[in-house]
Amino acid sequence: MTHDTDLDSSARLSVAPMMDWTDRHCRYFHRQFSSQALLYTEMVTAPAIVRGDARHLLAFDPAEQPVALQLGGADPQQLAQAARIGADEGYPEVNLNCGCPSDRVQSGAFGAIHMTTPDLVAEICSAMIAASHAEITVKCRIGVDDQDPHEVLPTFLTKIRAAGVRRVTIHARKAWLQGLSPKENRDIPPLDYPLVHQMKAEFPDLHISINGGIASLDEAKIHLNQGLDGVMIGRAAYHTPAAILTDADQMIWGQGTTRSSFEVVDRMKPYIADHIAGGGRMHHVTRHMLGLFSGQPGARGWRQVLSTQGQGDAPIEVLDLALARIQTAA
Structure with missing residues (x-):
């Protein structure tokens, strides 16, 4: 094998x-x-x-x-x-x-x-x-x-x-x-x-x-x-x-890149855009991202925006609105 x-x-x-x-x-x-x-x-x-x-x-x-x-x-x-x-x-x-x-x-x-x-x-x-x-x-x-x-x-x-x-x-x-x-x-x-x-x-x-x-x-x-x-x-x-998961590669394997939660959001944007373009809904993806900023200032606002405005035919711009809750609280 x-x-x-x-x-x-x-x-x-x-x-x-x-x-x-x-x-x-x-x-x-x-x-x-x-x-x-x-x-x-x-x-x-x-x-x-x-x-x-x-x-x-x-x-x-x-x-x-x-x-x-x-x-x-x-x-x-x-x-x-x-x-x-x-x-x-x-x-x-x-x-x-x-x-x-x-x-x-x-x-x-x-x-x-x-x-x-x-x-x-x-x-x-x-x-x-x-x-x-x-x-x-x-x-x-x-x-x-x-x-x-x-x-x-x-x-x-x-x-x-x-x-x-x-x-x-x-x-x-x-x-x-x-x-x-x-x-x-x-x-x-x-x-x-x-x-x-x-x-x-x-x-x-x-x-x-x-x-x-x-x-x-x-x-x-x-x-x-x-x-x-x-x-x-x-x-x-x-x-x-x-x-x-942020420090997992370093702590468990002693190698790899550590990405901030903000970088992860940036990396998810093209993926979410492709999913929407293919007929999918944004919340199919973002429902898994609700806990991303858990414990940080603005985390509640992030969850709120994604949970309420991110449903249905929500455009990807809603992700930036949610992110703004974190950035203004920081």
């Missing part, structure tokens, strides 16, 4: 796949801060890709690379076919979702319920690896419901490693499939970072990234310095992108 070392390096810091959030516009925006971080698509279900009604969700700008496709599903052959399609579309990595606690079911249960079926997950991964030239990775939980993570997680990792998986991201929380909403599952089950570090000690040959509750680059550095291979950040990277 030609991409391994590059992806291993990029996976030192990644932005989590998040439904309704990490679409192609969001990823292009995040890429303006960091040339190195690994970005992920929203989860796409394998049946939707194979049937063709979600093919449009596979579209991405080459500037987004390195970018990975996340798949959801439970049927090995269907997932293998979807992985092959994703690889053919240009994704160097295809990730299997074994962590989402949603109760959606297509072609049987998928997501976090996979923690209860490690043999099936191994079969799926084996089929995906055989069918695709992309690297196949897994994102999982430490367990679900009444499972004992100290028993379940090592078994799970042993089986997917035997199937050929060599990179995994572990969300350091259990998922409660009964009684908690997906939103509550992001906060209520306690985090167990030591268990994830223990897994790295027990599986030194696996590339292990940690996910869950990490809200700053300083926290990310602690996990990396303690021996983990990567850190995946979700909501913090979305809500406060500048705080997480």
Whole structure:
């Protein structure tokens, strides 16, 4: 696999796949801060890709690379076919979702319920690896419901490693499939970072990234310095992108350009103009930029202008009106 070392390096810091959030516009925006971080698509279900009604969700700008496709599903052959399609579309990595606690079911249960079926997950991964030239990775939980993570997680990792998986991201929380909403599952089950570090000690040959509750680059550095291979950040990277991504290339990889939020806006303008010219709406892109100036004077004005005046057929000039709120407050 030609991409391994590059992806291993990029996976030192990644932005989590998040439904309704990490679409192609969001990823292009995040890429303006960091040339190195690994970005992920929203989860796409394998049946939707194979049937063709979600093919449009596979579209991405080459500037987004390195970018990975996340798949959801439970049927090995269907997932293998979807992985092959994703690889053919240009994704160097295809990730299997074994962590989402949603109760959606297509072609049987998928997501976090996979923690209860490690043999099936191994079969799926084996089929995906055989069918695709992309690297196949897994994102999982430490367990679900009444499972004992100290028993379940090592078994799970042993089986997917035997199937050929060599990179995994572990969300350091259990998922409660009964009684908690997906939103509550992001906060209520306690985090167990030591268990994830223990897994790295027990599986030194696996590339292990940690996910869950990490809200700053300083926290990310602690996990990396303690021996983990990567850190995946979700909501913090979305809500406060500048705080997480501005210094990422310097702090995580020791190289790269640091761009100010103003420079990022300038770089987004041609992209937004092209999107509007192609029949898109400005807010398709700018909804991902609302947290850009979070914590700075004028941030509220920036959000207000984009949220109210940036809807519908809004012209790109609205971006300058929003920016003026920051500049006059500075």
